């Protein structure tokens with residue numbers, strides 16, 4: 001049964017999808033692939049095609065970068081107040097269109113519609129946050145250097161490029177481009193080939209509300225061609241990549257060759273360290289909630305659950321009960337608590353790790369395998385809990401699905417060593433009623449982010465980024481991120 005039959009689409013969503021094949025949007029215009037090469041966009045919840053997008057080639061990507069570069073002088077030359085007022089109008093327009101963008105995102109990325117609405121709101125809030133910060137920055141800093149009159153001045157860089165993954169398509173665009181635009185840069189966005197629709201909608205909306213042509217450009221296409229062309233373009237002044245460590249390395253290499261500054265926000269294999277003084281049931285609820293949120297396709301998820309031996313059995317018992325109750329369904333069904341994974345390849349990856357993990361000796365404590373949702377041929381899998389030793393492949397590598405790996409510890413030092421025994425370093429959490437122990441463990445875990453008695457905590461103003469295999473060169477969501485989008489010139493006049 002078709003999605004449209006089971007779940008009525010908004011007329012605005014129908015109208016947007018009826019533009020299919022949807023072209024990229026560059027310089028304020030539809031920007032198709034000249035040879036008509038297309039990529040099918042599939043609803044992960046039903047397996048049905050919802051639209052086609054254009055698959056741009058390298059020459060077209062280069063043209064888009066030229067157009068973004070040509071738009072830079074006028075955009076950066078505007079007063080901060082004028083630029084801010086345009087961007088705030090965009091934030092308002094995104095918020096007004098929240099139901100439309102959320103439905104597009106739910107259909108395209110397999111995201112539960114209410115969660116997609118949260119992502120859209122987060123985009124608007126992020127844009128407002130960075131516009132507010134940019135308005136307060138003093139662009140000239142006087143330097144107190146004897147014998148010299150000296151200062152530094154901050155300037156935007158030019159055309160900045162952004163390559164995004166498929167798990168939080170719209171929210172991550174907000175996190176990425178907001179500081180760049182607020183600082184006066186122009187942007188070229190390359191969304192993931194599976195989830196490009198909300199980016200195209202954004203570019204069309206930006207045109208409609210008066211963002212100058214060429215300031216926000218969206219180019220669609222495959223990673224190995226369109227993405228690689230963007231990373232190889234030496235007219236890009238800054239590159240930001242969010243995705244897997246494997247592709248991050250390729251992007252870093254290309255930027256290194258061209259001496260383009262690059263931010264890499266990569267994968268994770270976070271730990272949750274649970275001590276024996278917690279409310280065990282409430283902690284199990286929070287962690288099961290986190291691993292099933294967006295079907296576990298969350299880079300900062302806690303996927304290694306390290307549980308104090310004295311509460312291990314009780315914790316696992318609650319988890320099994322909670323995981324079995326999760327309502328799996330189509331993202332547009334208001335009763336669904338967990339949707340599908342993004343595509344059949346990702347489902348095979350998730351199932352493959354379950355198989356490899358159990359073959360290496362992990363015990364499947366709950367779930368495992370595919371799930372069925374009546375009336376839909378989507379990429380559904382069951383929430384799964386594996387248990388065993390941490391040298392297992394399923395405990396070491398990023399799975400990117402609703403699969404957690406649980407093991408027991410006895411002492412604080414042992415727990416910290418287990419949490420840090422990973423190549424990644426994105427986000428961990430510690431759960432305990434002892435606030436001193438919480439602070440100690442939070443600071444001892446090697447990662448960009450440590451959370452206490454919570455997991456997946458984001459607030460504008462708190463920097464979020466990774467270390468080691470999880471990221472290089474920055475982070476998002478804070479004043480430092482805005483500063484990344486200014487270059488600095490020092491100006492010196494020797495005193496007479």
Ligand code: NAD
Pocket residue numbers: 163164165166167168190191192193221222223224226227228229231242243244245247248250251265266267268298299300398400426466470471
């Ligand atoms: P991916 O690395 O396969 O793809 C990401 C993007 O890179 C896509 O747009 C893709 O088209 C493009 N790409 C692919 N090959 C390329 C190439 N050779 N050159 C340039 N671009 C290329 O990642 P994915 O599967 O889309 O996303 C999942 C990964 O993203 C996970 O590892 C996850 O942890 C990570 N992630 C990290 C964060 C963070 O903030 N640290 C946030 C979300 C996702």
